[in-house]
Amino acid sequence: MLIASCIFAVLAGLLHALIFVLESFRWTEPNTMKTFSISSVEEAEATKEMAYNQGFYNLFLGIMAAAGAVITLLGQQSQQTVGITLMAAGTASMVLAALVLFTGSPDKRAAAVKQFTLPALSLVFLIISALL
Numbered sequence: 001m002l003i004a005s006c007i008f009a010v011l012a013g014l015l016h017a018l019i020f021v022l023e024s025f026r027w028t029e030p031n032t033m034k035t036f037s038i039s040s041v042e043e044a045e046a047t048k049e050m051a052y053n054q055g056f057y058n059l060f061l062g063i064m065a066a067a068g069a070v071i072t073l074l075g076q077q078s079q080q081t082v083g084i085t086l087m088a089a090g091t092a093s094m095v096l097a098a099l100v101l102f103t104g105s106p107d108k109r110a111a112a113v114k115q116f117t118l119p120a121l122s123l124v125f126l127i128i129s130a131l132l
Helices: 003-027 030-035 041-074 077-104 108-132
Strands: none
Touching: 003 041, 003 077, 003 108, 041 077, 041 108, 077 108
């Protein structure tokens, strides 16, 4: 179960790295605007600075979750607690951010569910592995 948790944490990290690229570097491109329900170039330009900053938050969460998973899988027994802590903190933050998006922006609920699923699965498998 711990391996499954790590796999989902890495996948969640990769998803958040993609979100980072979209928000920080591709925000004003038509496909990205469509993905984030941005209706005009003016709106994209007006929110570009905020999206750039938010993209880095997503990157840092992704790095935390993925690094924790890698440390958990490849580190020595003494490093496993550090890895699990990083992985749990990163994925729990992702889950909570997705819940905020889900409850605060009804028009973005589909995106929130996508953002929620991988880190939530990681946490579920992590909890199961702790109970076994």
